[in-house]
Amino acid sequence: MAQYVRPESLEEALALLADAPLTILAGGTDYYPARVGKPLDDDLLDITGIDGLRGISDGGDGWRIGATTTWTDVIEADLPPLFDGLKLAAREVGGVQIQNVGTLAGNLCNASPAADGVPPLLSLDAEVELAGPDGARRLPLGEFVLGNRETARQADELLTALHIPKAADDAVSSFLKLGARKYLVISIAMVAVVIEPADGAVGSARVAVGSCSAVAQRLPDVEAALKGQPLDASLGQQITQDHLTGAISPISDVRGSADYRFDVAATLVRRALGALGAGGQGQLETAA
């Protein structure tokens, strides 16, 4: 018989994980779709009953997002504009049913190239907290997600939280997702941007692109080019595909060719930046 455990404490969970290899189950929105028509016979550690693992707290030097925090929790949390991009991403993960149970941590651990959580969290300089038998460790998100379905998590470790460092109070952020339909859609490309202004110009910019390489990537060339640029609607308009070339390596698949992905990724970057510069968020919406 396979086992299913749903402990109430982290210690218990870690002890179980140290004992035997277990598949971790949170919101189940990646777990169940992978098992359609197949037996449900994994040994499971359900982490949704663990006390204190859910929720967002401000610890002074940064925010802590617990592992079982859902997308809806993020949408409904009272957070500064720094998190607008993450909230926009949260609203576009699946439909409301997915947002109500799916977790940010699950999204990262599942490590899909199209995971909508990765670009905004990269742009937030998020760190991942992993707890194992020998205690906890922290990794920058970029060192945690290693490839398609591949992370730095050891089998006996649990992702317990994400840490978002504080940024300037007037930091702004955005997220743009391109898909072939309105709701419930896998991203063809998505872009997340955080800007910390300094004297009406860009103090620092953090830009990440997803679905255009095995793992979403920060765009160092773009970030460097933006530094000191005036913070207005012209922001980012000089960005071309060349700025993205070293950072991303899109593939061609049913959703679009590699060329197309380069092309639209650059467009999305320009749009997100231009809109943030102009004080908006970047969706081109016109009244019908």
Next chain:
Amino acid sequence: MNVMNQSLSFTVNGAPVSVHSSPVTRLVEVLRLELGLTGTKVGCNAGDCGACTVLLDGRQVCACMVPVGQVQGRDVQTVEGLGADGALSTLQQAFHKHGAAQCGICTPGMLMAARELLDSTPVPTEQQAMDALGGVLCRCTGYRKIVDAVLDVAATLDETTPDAGAAVGAPLLKIDGKPKLTGEESFGADAAPADSLWCRVVRAPHGRANFTVGDLEAFKAGHPGLEAVISNKDLPGAKLHGVYPVGKDTPVLATGFTRHKGEGVLVLVGDKLTVESIRDDDLPIDWSPLEPVYGVEAALAEGAPLVHDDKPGNILTGGFLQKGDVDAALAAADHVAEGSWQTSFVEHAYIEPEAGWAQRVGDRMEMHVTTQAPYMNRDEVAAILGIAQEDVRIVPTAVGGGFGGKLDMSVHVPLALAAWSLDRPVRITLERPESMASSTKRHPARMTATAGCSSDGKLTALRFDGDFDTGAYSSWGPTVADRVPVHATGPYIVPNVRNRTQAVLTNAPPAGAFRGFGVPQASITSEALYDELAEKCGLDPLEFRLLNVIRHGGETATGQILEHSVGMAECLEVMKPAWVERRAAATAFNENSAVLKRGVGISCMWYGCGNTGIPNPSTMKVGISADGKVTLYNGVMDIGQGPNTIMPQICADAIGIPVNIIGQIHGDTDLTADAGKSSASRQTFVSGRATQLAGEDLRTQILRLANVGDDARIEIVPGEIVVRDGDAQRTIDLRGMATDPNGDVLLGTGTFDPPTVALDENGQGIPYATYGFGAQIAEVEVDTELGTVKVLKIWAAYDVGRAVNPMQLDGQIHGGVAQGLGLALMEEYIPERTENLHDYLIPTVGDVPPIETFLIEDPEPLGPFGAKGIGEQSLIPTPAAIFGAIHHATGARMRHAPATPARVRAAILATRQG
């Protein structure tokens, strides 16, 4: 090994429940199988469709992804908890009022998603409503009516029914609407005897492969709980099946060789857990995969492997039509336009996967399945069991969408084989990926066409060549090959025509019947060519069409003269103001917009109702019992399109009684006569006419018994019929009369077979007794940098002969538009790659724009009270209209459907280079 059961307690709709279950089991399975709450539906088990949406502690969740272990101590609300004491809640009433449920399979999920929103936001905006419903797919309604309902929960429901004689033309609410709203409706997967065994089909994992099967007896012995493993060696009857009387080519179970991924190889029968726990890899099947033949290019290439040894060149069949001299006419034309197009496989994506149960009753087979074609299924099941057709009884369940995909046999095969050999009730529900891999699709087409006209814009010629990828087996491939040449001109007078089609065999799943049978694909070509010709003539696209559309007395490409019911021009006229206004608005918009560009496109369509030049009769019966109950023996399958309401409306007016006193027995082959298939837009026209004839027959009998004149009024009261003719009043006492086996004392029967003349070798003849006509205008906004297309609005005008039920017509048009939009912009089934509703995209609530409909009534004398069909007509013009609009917006001509963002962007870039 499975997870050990635990005792779990929670509340469902306010009542405490406890279950003993594996905590990993999906909540939806516990609700449906343990607690009997089958109102919550399963469409995918993967979060993609939202049919399983319930509220968990007040929040909408997909019950197919919630481990029941997580529900311990929590509160679940399902559709069954919405109404109180059998009455509909205000939300359910609003759904009923707006016709927001067609087949009803998505309705419980929609209702629960809306409930979550309304609990926190009693008066939501349209955007909020859409955001709340974004995770629930509907394939029937086009969503707009659902959104209308959510925004109108305060409305009151008017349930008054029309008086005698006033049913036809009334926007009657769906007669079978309520059970769809309460969750009581029983679909294919919703009921079966408690002691049923479960079966599962082991399917080919490769597109083309040889295989050998090892020792199944030993395998069975090693798996206690497994009652049978059925292979092709165990077939009691025919080894092949197929929808046509001849040319049956589909193996009942594959024999050493498979021609497409998903083909059935073995049937496992046993208890649920056992059958589900066996992995395909566990079975003793040795596969030798071969390179599959995908796409017509590969199939038609020199030396391509043959999909069927007896089909040289991989050509299944072809269609041909010739009229006049097309080459001479094209040479003489003042303007010529030509081009090539290609379309993709389209999946029906009904939200209800194939399901049902069966049992052997003595020497008869009884099968309860979701189907569009009970009689055809009956005959095919009889053949594969080797028994008489009368010894098979098909009792259709409610059908959660069909669109052509539930005509062919699917679960019938495993159910028949298993129940027959084991003599135990057996049930099955397909999982979404196997449904998608094994069921039929819309044919991808590779088409080239050339059209010519005179300098004043009169069409002179059309030449069309189309290769249609028909997949691994015939299915309805021949129908597509036949229908397309007839329709390829569109509803225009074209004196010189030469149309040729081929159905090409490949290793894709069989392409079969799908709303329009190839005509939507073909209309993409001709409508684009006509736009180009209009431009060359300096004519407005709508005016060009008005100049050329077929009118009363006009001759079709098959040489048929259309005398009646040709309201094509009126469809254009009625939309002209919108066309003129929106074309100008688009131009004005584009002057001030660099990236977003708007465009407005138009397409006309026509579509013959019924089979092509071959008989397709329907028989309907209506009886009155000794106690005065009226029963319509309605053999028309309602797959959401509405005949459960429309047939009684027609019947009521034919008899002259109020529609609400008519009871119905639906499509049970033991109890109802053969009303043919729910396909080819034939039911309103053909079965509707049969219903009218049956009603009139009954009326005639009553009037004769009462010995009164034709204008007499009939009133049916318990045990009696009261007939009034002027001042005279007669009473017929029913109680003393002899009853038939159904308990009826009077029975009216009607049979109608539309008059047609078979097509000759040049495609000349009278293929259809009548045609539906219509046109659509699409307004789009293209993001020229990203290539995304947002449809802003659709206008749709249809000549329906007579609008039997304007509300249902509206619903059919909305649903057809949504499917046409999907075909145009996002739907692309790629064998082996997009076998789920995650990778295969259909429109969501945010993708379907407002739709304005116009109904034209140019009566068809053969139709019931003048009516004809709408089912397929509704979809046909949408893709071409959208493509025309994209061209108007950007100058880019879309030559490959679907016009995904990547393809649109590439087409736009190409216009800039050349």
